[in-house]
Amino acid sequence: MREEKKKLLAKAAYLYYVEEKTQNEIAEELNIYRTTISRMLKQAQKEGIVKIHIEGIDSEIFSLEQHVKQKYGLKQIEIVSVGKEETEAEKDEQLSQTAAYFIKRNIEPNMTVGVSWGATLGKAISRIENKRIGNTTIVPIVGGPSHVNSQYHVNTLVYELARKLNGQSIFVNATVIQETKKLKTGIFESKYFGELKEHWQRLDMAIVGIGGSLSFKKSQWRDLLTEEDYEALRLREAVGDCCCRFFDQDGKLLTGDLYDRTIGLDLKELSKIPHAVGIARGKVKAKAILAMIKRGYIHSLVTDQETILEVLRLDKDSTFQV
Template sequence: MKDDKYKLLSQVAYLYFIEDISQQKISEKLGIYRTTISRLIKEAREKGIVEINVRDFDTKIYALETHFQMKYHLKFIQVVPTDLIDSDQEKDEGISRAGAAFIKQRLEKNSIIGVSWGRTLAQTIGCIENRRNTHSVFVPIVGGPSHVNTRYHVNTLVYELARKFGGSSQFVNATVVQESKALKEGISQSKYFSELHDYWSRLDLAIVGIGGKLTVKDSQWRDLITSDDYEDLEQREAIGDCCCRFVDRDGKVLKGSLYERTIGMDLTDLSRVPTSVGIARSKPKAKAILAMLKRGYINALITDEETALEILKISDDLYLQEYLA
């Protein structure tokens, strides 16, 4: 390259990237067309005169997120990096912080927010600081458990979100699984429940957890499931649940006696919410998360690297080999 051309490229690059002068001002300063300045900046980068490095940005994780986003048509995804030496507690804390940041960034004023419940969502909400007024309405989208630490109860989570974001809250006064279909229908058709149903149809954001396989029985609500329910779910190869709705590996909702006795938002309705974010991690939950992605029940996901790689593995995704290379 001739010395004069190289000098011009270097000068334009210096003015633009170091002095932070606009392309229009550089054009006026050097007496060169604005379009030429743009071309020279691009050429300076292509020829290696300018090298741009962004600190503390994991390009490999970003590529993984991009792959998931494109494959499953997601509005948003965040994969929290993990290390082999990380404990489960550290991994839980990682996605809880990420989930809290997502909620703070995405929650707009005068919104209607639906919330399911569980340990992960409780930890996520606990990480939210810096209160602000949004005048939003926070509502449960599932019934409550039979008995549980109150910090994990859906009404507690709804109340805490309303308190932290200066909004109002609605509560649910029924357990998620009723003894019979008739009892469930009686509650669902009651006057007090009609207001919740109306809110469900107008949600702007839904925040949900995802439950894993049936062998994990230490969840916050599965004590309500009968032995007959378990037998039926096992025969139909249930791999997990969301909003207390069980699905198989293809994301098909398993309807039947349990489904008809369950108070919770249908997953088809969840898929219609403008932004529905699942916050979940762990290898045992990978099949359930994958099922939710395949059916489009959620359009945003916060998980960790370990779980994302397990999803690639069980779905026979060729990108796994590229990622591990």
């Protein structure tokens, strides 16, 4: 049995037997049909996952998930266990696998799904198994990078996700940061951009990466920032970005010249989408993740254990600290 499937069976069992939630509540929380939950609970017993305690998965993770979910009012959260000896590459791989399973589980027929970019998000999409879902439309919610990297360009991610779901894809033909506000406005108000903006107005779900420290400049798009941009962001104490929109530790959007030159969905609009999912890991991103979830820009989060513990530490919550 695949590890992702085993964990989902164990989570359903934990919510039912330990949290004492009803099958209807579990179905709503996991975005799975009520009848499927019943079968999953039976399979969990058949597979030996449910005995006196939850077997094969560290149930402490589920307790941590429930604490974070309730503390920040999240719809869903997936936290990946982290071993002491694991390399950063191994941690990235585990997160990508979990994120892939999460995305596949949450996309339903007739959805319009927005996608931003990032290495972790790109790896997650590459690991999604083909699944025919009726009438899905996948669209970019940010502009493209300066130099096309076919592996992680937002249009590539959109195309790959649509292909794997047998859906429709819409592309963007402009870089995320323009030289002037006038150029950005001209593109944003052009006829060709109209179709994409219409899709932004009816998004059912958005899947986004979260950027952290300003010291990390090897992003596909941060090379479009000028030294003046960086200096302004440092002075205003930016802690991260999402959809190429920067914010401070309180989640306040840093508007101004750079903001006005950026082609991407506004984070206030992101928060209004029925289901906005953030995928990110790494202690350097903890401040950004904390700001995003406290401000309510995203509704669900896929991360790992060491990252979320750092988020709680920054928020002065010692419940799960060693």
